Amino acid sequence: ELKVEQNPLFLSMQEGKNYTIYCNYSTTSDRLYWYRQDPGKSLESLFVLLSNGAVKQEGRLMASLDTKARLSTLHITAAVHDLSATYFCAVATGANSKLTFGKGITLSVRP
Amino acid sequence: NAGVTQTPKFQVLKTGQSMTLQCAQDMNHEYMSWYRQDPGMGLRLIHYSVGAGITDQGEVPNGYNVSRSTTEDFPLRLLSAAPSQTSVYFCASSDGNTIYFGEGSWLTVV
Numbered sequence: 001e002l003k004v005e006q007n008p009l010f011l012s013m014q015e016g017k018n019y020t021i022y023c024n025y026s027t028t029s030d031r032l033y034w035y036r037q038d039p040g041k042s043l044e045s046l047f048v049l050l051s052n053g054a055v056k057q058e059g060r061l062m063a064s065l066d067t068k069a070r071l072s073t074l075h076i077t078a079a080v081h082d083l084s085a086t087y088f089c090a091v092a093t094g095a096n097s098k099l100t101f102g103k104g105i106t107l108s109v110r111p
Numbered sequence: 112n113a114g115v116t117q118t119p120k121f122q123v124l125k126t127g128q129s130m131t132l133q134c135a136q137d138m139n140h141e142y143m144s145w146y147r148q149d150p151g152m153g154l155r156l157i158h159y160s161v162g163a164g165i166t167d168q169g170e171v172p173n174g175y176n177v178s179r180s181t182t183e184d185f186p187l188r189l190l191s192a193a194p195s196q197t198s199v200y201f202c203a204s205s206d207g208n209t210i211y212f213g214e215g216s217w218l219t220v221v
Contacts, residue, residue, distance in 0.1 A: 009151075033210065042214045043154075043201070048209055050208070088154070098144065098156060099154070099203075099210065104152075104153055
């Protein structure tokens with residue numbers, strides 16, 4: 001059974017500082033997704049990582065994938081309040097529509 | 112751009128009632144799926160489909176039925192609603208890489 005772990009469940013960040021959050025998964029997969037969710041809203045796609053060593057960047061966020069370590073990282077550069085949200089990673093197995101999600105990490109950026 | 116459309120957005124049901132959550136996509140995607148999201152948890156897969164006429168169970172299928180008579184539509188049926196089915200339901204479709212989510216359906220069973 002595939003397990004996806006995100007830790008911690010909540011992270012308080014200081015504005016302007018850098019942070020890294022992690023996503024571990026238990027079985028082989030080469031497709032990993034990062035989503036952002038604001039309260040009461042749907043999921044916004046951030047990154048799709050399709051192969052080992054993949055690195056993608058969008059604004060202050062950079063995601064990478066190490067399939068050998070079964071680990072993805074989401075690096076936040078100079079946190080700003082607008083990044084406050086819950087971030088989910090999800091791993092694809094088999095047919096692409098089948099995703100296993102982590103429990104999400106709620107980020108809160110304070111001044 | 113419609114993308115993935117879910118209806119209704121909000122619904123209150125009484126225990127034992129049945130209902131159907133509708134999901135439609137206009138992107139001609141073969142893959143569609145339904146997830147539920149409960150507080151403090153990520154999304155969990157209920158049912159999925161890899162094309163018209165083909166469906167299969169996900170992680171939490173009990174109490175739900177699906178069908179896929181067309182590429183566009185993938186309705187989720189609650190047969191006899193229970194309070195444990197109070198949740199937020201998301202429909203998704205995929206082009207093989209990117210997965211697109213609907214806006215969600217908030218369901219309360221009393």
